[in-house]
Amino acid sequence: MIKLIVKTFINNYEAIQDKKVREAYGVLGGILGVICNLLLFILKLTIGMLSNSIAVISDAFNNLSDLGSSLISIIGAKMSNRPPDPEHPFGHGRFEYISSLVVSFLIFSVGFQLFKSSISKILAPEKVVFNSALIIILAFSILVKLWMFSYNRYIGKTINSSIQNATAFDSLNDVLATSAVLLTTLISHYFNFSIDGIVGLAISVLILYTGLQIAKDTINLLLGSAPDSALVQDIKTRVSSGQYIVGTHDLKVHDYGPGRILASIHAEFPDTISTIEAHSIVDDLEDQISNQLGINMVVHIDPLSTNTEKLSQVNVFVNQEVRKINDQFCVQHIRITEGLHKTNIIFSIVVPSDIKESEYKGISQTISKRLMAAQNHVSIVVDSVVASNT
Template identity: 40%
Template sequence: MLSNYILRRFGPINEDYKNEESRIKVGYAASVVGIIINVFLFSIKLFVGLLSGSIAIIADSFNNLSDASSCIITIIGFKISSMPADKEHPFGHGRVEYISALIVAFMVIIVGFQFTKSSFDRIINPSAIKFKIVPFILLLLSICFKIFLGLFNKNLGEKIDSNALKATALDSLGDVVITSVVSLSFLLSNFTTLPIDGYIGILVALGILYSGFKLTKETLSPLIGEAPDKELVDAISNGVSSYKHVSGVHDLIIHNYGPGKCMASIHAEIPSNIDIMRIHDIIDLAERELSKKLNIILVIHMDPVCLDNEEINIARYEVSEVIKSYPEIKSMHDFRIVGDGKSKNLIFDLVVNSYEINTSTNEQSLIDKIILDIKNLHPEYNCVITIDKSFN
């Protein structure tokens, strides 16, 4: 593939693209190629725009210049994000990559606003466009370059799982549409005296603004704290569950400290009657193997559960049937019975989505309803229920 050939021009790269060194080299290569192509396209389009007097083409040229600036910021972002952890930042500097993408987004928005204004001025004060075939061919050529750049960044973004490169790829493919519209307006100017250039300039500017706001949303989301990738959630849950004596998992929390830098904690249910040293060795092994396999830092907490007590098993089944009528409840765990005789407590945790049950009033209302349902079945049981929030 052409992308692999280009990567090799920047020196040997480990094909394990989750490797930190590989991510930096790939990000650097993508950014350098982006700078070269975008500066080249800026020069062509600015020449064509000035030659023809088209505000739409000039706007599109400065869109390419902002893309080149974006690539420079991306290089800086990759460089800083790869810095090792220090005393002030014990989890490293990975989130700088998101911040650099956010700066790029703001730059794109500024360019969009500037050319919206310029395009309105062109509509109010129209001027003739000078159509020439050679500049038109140069515009068509620039579309081919942008298609290549979009596919190139998309391929590399998927290789190293970089939101910054994926966003750049999307922006490049969006530019293909913008330049195509600009080329069409340039061609139509040869057949009409209407100020079509100004209107197309506004469309180009709005396209630039859309790209900027979309990129802002995509880069703010991981900074604010977005839900983790479902594939990673399933890989961790299924991975821990696959180890011997683990009967269930819950309370998975994943923290993102930058692309490829995740810390996760999870609770694993294990039989309460098993030797503690034996199960501790198994849990340690799971932490080491899954951390390496999934390229994360994984911490597993052990929750002992009783699996061979008939009363507990019957009560667990009955409570499971009760909670089926509550769609907001995802699962139940840590079920146990404490006490004897007529004074017994059912103690268990219920997992709900954090965005569905988001106030203490809602929590208590849910708990009260479930307690009432259980009391109708077994008046002798008291219930101690804890609501756990799912963040996945």
């Protein structure tokens, strides 16, 4: 159903790299959220007050917070698409992350208020008034929230939106919460045993956890989390496929918000290739990555020395120093890029399979420090640490 809605209301809906199309997806998701959550809030609040159920009323206000989240997602989609200005030269894409953070605070605030109300209900329990309309509305709410989870997940994956993904996760929590309320109502009616306050407390804790989790994930994005490993590999593969390129290193990815990723990488060319030819090759690679991945890419040209005598000398030097650290370490794929003031030595390290991956970064740093201390005017790039197959 969501695909039909997308095709109906979003022009050129397949061009998800287009910032206007991406904005339209976000706004559509927000509008659907406002409509669904407003309907559920009115229905649940009404039936909750009539049945005297704190669990249902808690669930109603959870939907009200979701409505606020949907409004914020609309604002976030609009604001994040604003063009760059002198104060924000990389655009306003991170506004979406800020919107997600605001949503997490709203969710947490609602959860805290419901936590207090549920404690009061446990201390002074009241009988829940059972009626068939209550059961119908709760069942209807579960179906609506399942659909909301489905369409938010679809939009989130389609446009790689943190706020839509957070909303999808929250909708799934709502399914569990409303299911618990439905179960509570049936138990209270058929077994004459009230667990209304306890379930309300459980729902509030679930809401609090959701708010904290969304805040944590969003703060990681704002601080600058590690890029997706699949994206890193995709970029390296695309650049390595360029004519004459024999290797890559120093890939850096900067995330300024969805659709605003900047990246740079060093591409290694034999020093026999002319600068003009190498520049033409990297220009094509930058355009390809920009068009296909939506990434503003800069490929730096690193000329590799083809002086076999010098390569042999460096190979002996590096292997000797590395084996002083651990005689089971093996050096592979040594390359040299020579500059006026320093020489870059690039290589991979093969380590025993019993060494943990968590130790790889420390191994790289130790090797780099030792080699630079042993030889002036060199820069060391350990482009990978891999486990031995033997």
